[in-house]
Amino acid sequence: MASPEENPSSSKIARGKIRISEEWSKAAVSITFGSQDSPQPTVLVCGPKNSGKSTFSRHLLNVLLQKYKKVAFLDTDIGQTEFTPPGVLSLCIIDKPTPDLEIICMKTPERCYFFGDVSSSRDPGKYLQCVYALYDYYRDELCKSENSKSSMVELPLIVNTPGWIKGSGYEVLVKMLNYVSLTHVVKLRSYNDSKDLPRGAFWCDNGCNHSTLLEIKAVIDCATCPLTLQKIAALFREIKMIAYFRQCIPSGSNLNRNKVLARALAALLPYEVPISSIKVRHLHCQVPSSEVFYSLNASIVGLGISSEKSPDIHLCVGLGIVRGIDLFKGLLYVITPVPLRLLEKVDILLQGFIQIPQGFLQAQGCVSPYSATDVLPIC
Ligand SMILES: Nc1ncnc2c1ncn2[C@@H]1O[C@H](COP(=O)(O)OP(=O)(O)OP(=O)(O)O)[C@@H](O)[C@H]1O
Numbered sequence: 001m002a003s004p005e006e007n008p009s010s011s012k013i014a015r016g017k018i019r020i021s022e023e024w025s026k027a028a029v030s031i032t033f034g035s036q037d038s039p040q041p042t043v044l045v046c047g048p049k050n051s052g053k054s055t056f057s058r059h060l061l062n063v064l065l066q067k068y069k070k071v072a073f074l075d076t077d078i079g080q081t082e083f084t085p086p087g088v089l090s091l092c093i094i095d096k097p098t099p100d101l102e103i104i105c106m107k108t109p110e111r112c113y114f115f116g117d118v119s120s121s122r123d124p125g126k127y128l129q130c131v132y133a134l135y136d137y138y139r140d141e142l143c144k145s146e147n148s149k150s151s152m153v154e155l156p157l158i159v160n161t162p163g164w165i166k167g168s169g170y171e172v173l174v175k176m177l178n179y180v181s182l183t184h185v186v187k188l189r190s191y192n193d194s195k196d197l198p199r200g201a202f203w204c205d206n207g208c209n210h211s212t213l214l215e216i217k218a219v220i221d222c223a224t225c226p227l228t229l230q231k232i233a234a235l236f237r238e239i240k241m242i243a244y245f246r247q248c249i250p251s252g253s254n255l256n257r258n259k260v261l262a263r264a265l266a267a268l269l270p271y272e273v274p275i276s277s278i279k280v281r282h283l284h285c286q287v288p289s290s291e292v293f294y295s296l297n298a299s300i301v302g303l304g305i306s307s308e309k310s311p312d313i314h315l316c317v318g319l320g321i322v323r324g325i326d327l328f329k330g331l332l333y334v335i336t337p338v339p340l341r342l343l344e345k346v347d348i349l350l351q352g353f354i355q356i357p358q359g360f361l362q363a364q365g366c367v368s369p370y371s372a373t374d375v376l377p378i379c
Helices: 022-033 053-064 124-142 168-179 229-246 258-266 289-296 358-362
Strands: 042-046 071-075 088-094 111-114 157-160 184-189 212-217 271-274 279-282 300-305 315-326 331-335 348-351
Touching: 022 053, 022 184, 022 212, 042 053, 042 168, 053 071, 053 157, 053 184, 071 124, 088 124, 111 124, 124 168, 229 258, 229 315, 229 358, 258 358, 279 289, 289 315, 289 348, 315 348
Parallel strands: 042 157, 042 184, 071 157, 184 212, 279 348
Antiparallel strands: 071 088, 088 111, 111 315, 271 331, 300 315, 300 348, 315 331
16 A cells, blocks of 8 residues: 555545544533533634644534534644645635544635745735735625625634744734634643743733633644654645645546656646736746746746735635746646636736645656746747
């Protein structure tokens, strides 16, 4: 059998079984079934890296689904995304529990933005703009009934946050906590006090806290993990990207190893995109105009839709790989799992620092399939 890293269909890394401590269990139950007349839960989960924020969030999601038909999941952890590829801020609506908390599930978000990096550090302002826009959409569009905008739809919210909680990462978290209207804040504590968030309602200057604060202990001590945290994080990002592009291949295909998937992707008929019909924008640096297509070739791009209302941030319908560029024909070739009806709305390609998985560049029978030398003729 293929190892889990090699087998994108299982998309599981061999780790210990997930354990839900009594404290975690009680916290999830009290948030969900707290009291009859309390408002629907809106919960933010925070804490240091690898303290179990994602694991607890997914457990809470399952418990909330015992009471509510649907739950909104706002994922702001762009380095370790839950249901989307890395670099994406998303709002997903979940209506089915996932009993195996280790399994990787890809979902089509209700709304998302491509940030193009695995941490907010390059542009905290734009990162927060995206978080606020997603929350506003949840509050103003999803929670209001379609028939009567004055009555509320029952839709609890979980906000999963990044583990970068020092320096400007801390400031970003405090701003998020003050923007979102929360019934509960769940704070994970690790086995190393110096890595933890300050005790109490640290985001309130003047006793403004109206939410219930639950401080719970991490179940595992990551200092004892056999792999370094950076290695695990990078591995997970690669696995999620692979799982995302796997959706390009019709389900039922026997792609039990990444090598086979890489070959199938390289052989896929790409979409043709007329260069004249789209804009290209690098999100985090300036590319000289003579180099734009060289930097775009063989890269991962966010498929964006421009909006006059918010010129700085672009809604995104998904990601694509720029498979090749033919300047004579004026065409870009793009591979993506996004359906054509959504692709027709795309008018901007967003480039960032999200890397194409290494495995995709080594498809059997092709030499670096995404960087062929004859697809970029010099004009
Ligand atoms: N309750 C648990 N039982 C077993 N393993 C756990 C548990 N909680 C976390 N882990 C393991 O610890 C690692 C980190 O967990 P998780 O991704 O939930 O942390 P996180 O705080 O969201 O991390 P990050 O800050 O990187 O997003 C994972 O490999 C996860 O499977």
